[in-house]
Amino acid sequence: MIDIRRARETDAEVISELFHIAYGDSYFYPQYYDIQALKRMILSDDTLFLVAEDSETETVLGTASVVLEVGAHADLVAEFGRLVVHPKGRGQGIGSQLMQARIEFVQDRLHVGIVENRSAHEFSQRISHQHGFHPVGLLPNKFQLGDRESAALYVCHFGHALELRRNHPHLIPEVYPLAKLALENCQLNCDAIIEAEPRAYPHFHQFEVQEMESELYPVLLRFERGRIKQREIFGRMRLHYGLFQLRASHAQYLLAYRDGLMVGAIGFSIDEHERTGKIFELVSLDDSPIYFLVSELVRRCREEYSIDYLEADVSAFSPQMQQTFLENGFLPAAYIPAMIFHEVERLDVVRMVCLLTTWNGDSLQVFEPGKAIADLVDQSLRLRTALPKLMQAVNTAPLFAGLSEEQQQYVAASAELETLEEGHVLFRPDDPADKIRVIISGEVEIQNCHGKTVGTIGVHESLGDLASVSEPSHRVSARVKSEGQAMLFSRDALQQLVHTRPDIGMILFRNHACELADKLQRMNVHALFKQE
Missing domain, CATH: 2.60.120.10 (Jelly Rolls)
Incomplete structure (x- = not known):
């Protein structure tokens, strides 16, 4: 008999051991090996930790967690993850029981649940699908597990999330096929409007760049409060979280100056262990520094930060920003309906990925419901390799x-x-x-x-x-x-x-x-x- 219960502080060592057994020393979130870090997460209100325990022997055979409030401004978005089952417990349905228990614990506290399922095997993808999660994307080479491994992104909506969804997103043509599949997988009609001739933000390069230092935080905070009109980039972090939280999360800002005046900033976080990065904020005085800031960050990720994978969540209602990211080497990898709460509505999000390492999708194992989306992303990545020759043909x-x-x-x-x-x-x-x-x-x-x-x-x-x-x-x-x-x-x-x-x-x-x-x-x- 398997009992599912909340993890206790005393379970930290057992949970850490489960991750060692499953992944050796290469799990992509090293804090799950750190006993003190695990204890803090178990006691935190922002993380739900569950364990599966054999009722007779009191042996912990599995664990899973939910990271709550992964969106900014209390977006009611949670990430379901960190599912591990001991080899002795496999074949007993423990993974499915842990997923069901997680949903029951947190469904009243959120609107959107997301899962980044490993694509090396179908196990977690099947569990997600069986519990009402739908495939909406493929995140290529996101995880560092020996070789880089991709994630099949699944989403589930709770409560009134879809009733609050804003209709008719505006998409560039490259995003539309992915959005259509994702919306249909979520049992939604594809109501997207295609921008026939999308234009990126203008190209200007006459800016000086500076990384944010502590003394610049108040200046940038005042700048940001006065300049945000319509958010186009979303992420968990915001400058308003405070300098301490930004440092703790390895968040940074690149600041653009023109004639000594700050005119824009791009916020991003770097995981040196995983060699990944995420853009979480972009603010500007006007349109002029936006394209430059995105280009400069991509250049630094490639040449200075040694990043293999960079992602950004872009508003599905901003084709200009979508086109800007596309022209800077990003590709649409996922489409998440009603992900972000903005004013009185929930907005769709396009997760765009810049892959700075070699793509090889031959090892993908994708569960049948997600194959169409995985094939679409795979095709886009392979096309990117062939694109220079194809562009030459189109030119001549x-x-x-x-x-x-x-x-x-x-x-x-x-x-x-x-x-x-x-x-x-x-x-x-x-x-x-x-x-x-x-x-x-x-x-x-x-x-x-x-x-x-x-x-x-x-x-x-x-x-x-x-x-x-x-x-x-x-x-x-x-x-x-x-x-x-x-x-x-x-x-x-x-x-x-x-x-x-x-x-x-x-x-x-x-x-x-x-x-x-x-x-x-x-x-x-x-x-x-x-x-x-």
Whole structure:
């Protein structure tokens, strides 16, 4: 028989031992090895610690906790985590019992519960899903456990949280697919409005930067109180928490000055053990220092702080801030509905991640309900590696002539990079016409149904476009004549692109018509030459 009870101060040593057994010395929160730190957390009102105990032997076989008030301004957000079961207790449903008990203890005290489940196995993901938590994101390489390990982010809403949710978030196109999946997973209709032509904050660089020292705290506090109009970045910490709390949490600020006057500040915390960072606040006199502060922090994380993972929770109602983070190397990794309490409503949040280490998603083990979101984040990360080559193709191929820089980035983000191996047949007659390629390098030979060559597709030209527009299947075959690379669009991806960005669709259709006319003329001349 297993009893679930609140942890007592005397349980600290047993809890620490459980983490040693489960993780060795590499658990990503070292305070769970520290007996005194554990005792303080057990006695704290901000942390709920539970243990699972064998009623006969009084042996502690598992533990789990809830960190309350992880949001600023009493956002009623709690993190469910630190679930550990002793090997002797596995297979007895202890993990599920601990999750159910945690919910019963704290559900009257919060609106939003979040869980960062390990992605190395499905155990914790299954437990979260069984107890009403829904997958809303994948946090890539967030944890340091030997090699870096990702987390599947799950969320559960309590009380009146969803009734207080503000409708119709405004999202940049890169965030929308993730938001749609997350909202649907939470049984919500996707009511997001896509910003067709998002603009980042302006690029200015004429600022001096200073790290905040103790004597600057009162100055920055007065500055912040007078400058916050509409918060766009959220986090547990705030400058109002006080200098002592900021120091205790390893929080720092970079201050931007122009002509000796403070014009902006970005607050962030660094975990040197985990090599991770989180942006929790950004305040400014006007729009001018915002882009600079984000860029400068990313540079320092990469070059000075040796950070592998940096995240920020961005308002789903601020496409300008979303675009600013995107242009500075961040990608949308999670979408959390109704996470932040602001004035009289709860706002959706986009968790954006800047990965400063190599991504390899091959070891992911994602529970079925979260696979679509995990695949989407994985695809975005892999695309980021291929993006320079794709951008080069967009810059030079006639099909994309006339696109603005922002439009080019959006098109490149909708494609995949494909390797073309010499002799490989890309499609044959009657194969589905569901892909369009733009050749980056190499050549592709087009043959009719009799095996005769009727044309060659070279660098910067498109392949499969005629069939995908006019017919469901191909009437010719395509074979790689010389190896190279291609920019690959699925028909669905192209249709989604045109649907969400009609401004891009108009340009593509115009260029497509011109290229088809040129291609057909060349093929007719080639056929005429063959007859002669």
